[in-house]
Amino acid sequence: DAGVTQSPTHLIKTRGQQVTLRCSPKSGHDTVSWYQQALGQGPQFIFQYYEEEERQRGNFPDRFSGHQFPNYSSELNVNALLLGDSALYLCASSLGPSSGTRETQYFGPGTRLLVL
Amino acid sequence: AQSVSQHNHHVILSEAASLELGCNYSYGGTVNLFWYVQYPGQHLQLLLKYFSGDPLVKGIKGFEAEFIKSKFSFNLRKPSVQWSDTAEYFCAVIASGGSYIPTFGRGTSLIVHP
Numbered sequence: 001d002a003g004v005t006q007s008p009t010h011l012i013k014t015r016g017q018q019v020t021l022r023c024s025p026k027s028g029h030d031t032v033s034w035y036q037q038a039l040g041q042g043p044q045f046i047f048q049y050y051e052e053e054e055r056q057r058g059n060f061p062d063r064f065s066g067h068q069f070p071n072y073s074s075e076l077n078v079n080a081l082l083l084g085d086s087a088l089y090l091c092a093s094s095l096g097p098s099s100g101t102r103e104t105q106y107f108g109p110g111t112r113l114l115v116l
Numbered sequence: 117a118q119s120v121s122q123h124n125h126h127v128i129l130s131e132a133a134s135l136e137l138g139c140n141y142s143y144g145g146t147v148n149l150f151w152y153v154q155y156p157g158q159h160l161q162l163l164l165k166y167f168s169g170d171p172l173v174k175g176i177k178g179f180e181a182e183f184i185k186s187k188f189s190f191n192l193r194k195p196s197v198q199w200s201d202t203a204e205y206f207c208a209v210i211a212s213g214g215s216y217i218p219t220f221g222r223g224t225s226l227i228v229h230p
Contacts, residue, residue: 003159042120042206042220043160056216090160107152107160 002027004093004108012114013081021076021111025093031055032074033105034066035090043090049074050096078113086115118143118209122221129197130229137192137224139181139207146212149190151181152220154204163205166190167212177201199230 005024013019025032031050035043045058049068068074072093078085089112092105123138141147151163164175171183181192190207207221 040222042122042208042222044220045217048216058217092160104162104165109159 004091004106006089006091006108006111008111009109010112010114012116014116015081015083017081017115018077018079019081019113021078021089021091021113022073023076023091023093023108024073025091026106029093029095029106030072031094031096031103032068032072033092033094034074034076035092036060036085037088037090037110039087046076081115083115086113088112117217118147118211118219120207120209120219120221122205122207122224124224125222126225126227128227128229131199132196133228135192135194135197135201135226137205137207137226139190139192139221141188141190141207141209141219143188143209143211148210148212149181149183150208150210150218151175151179151190151192152206152208154206155200156203160206163192197226197228199228202226202228 004026007022033048034046037043046060047057048055052068063079065077088110090110091108094103094105096103119142121140149166152160153163154160164173166173166183174180179194183190204223206223208218210218
């Protein structure tokens with residue numbers, strides 16, 4: 001049973017560029033959440049997708065956008081990259097919509113993004 | 117908006133020592149509380165969670181946490197740590213009944229010497 005997978009594992013970009021990160025949820029899960037984890041900090045919630053729609057959003061600018069596909073996989077897009085966007089980006093999957101907070105989230109290994 | 121404080125950023129213990137990691141949150145309503153662990157080179161994974169009922173929650177690998185509502189705390193404990201407990205520990209809070217926006221603490225790095 002495959003867990004949550006993310007690609008790529010590492011990425012280097014320059015300021016102003018755009019980046020797309022990908023996530024495949026754990027088998028049977030239909031909800032995907034994205035987090036940003038800066039060095040020495042805990043994960044910060046970016047947004048959550050369920051039924052191909054953004055259901056909840058944290059305090060992140062519109063430069064951060066996402067998408068969920070019919071197979072439940074998801075993409076995180078970041079436009080006009082800033083140095084401060086350098087971080088580990090985590091994807092987590094769960095079963096059920098955002099109201100189902102009792103469902104355990106399963107995290108992927110993350111994508112480490114470095115912006116130069 | 118809720119916030120989470122983990123007071124101990126770095127903890128170093130010897131094997132068999134007892135562990136208590138502090139977690140305090142700020143939110144006046146009902147909360148769901150979590151402790152996650154990230155072992156070196158591994159994914160973030162759930163240690164234990166509290167939604168309601170018995171405030172003493174038992175998790176995997178001998179960990180437990182106690183929810184003290186009056187103190188807005190959810191401290192993690194283990195009576196006797198092992199070298200394999202070396203990891204980063206994160207406390208997280210979700211305000212129940214509201215928008216699903218989990219808030220994580222900044223984490224505590226635990227090193228256990230054999």
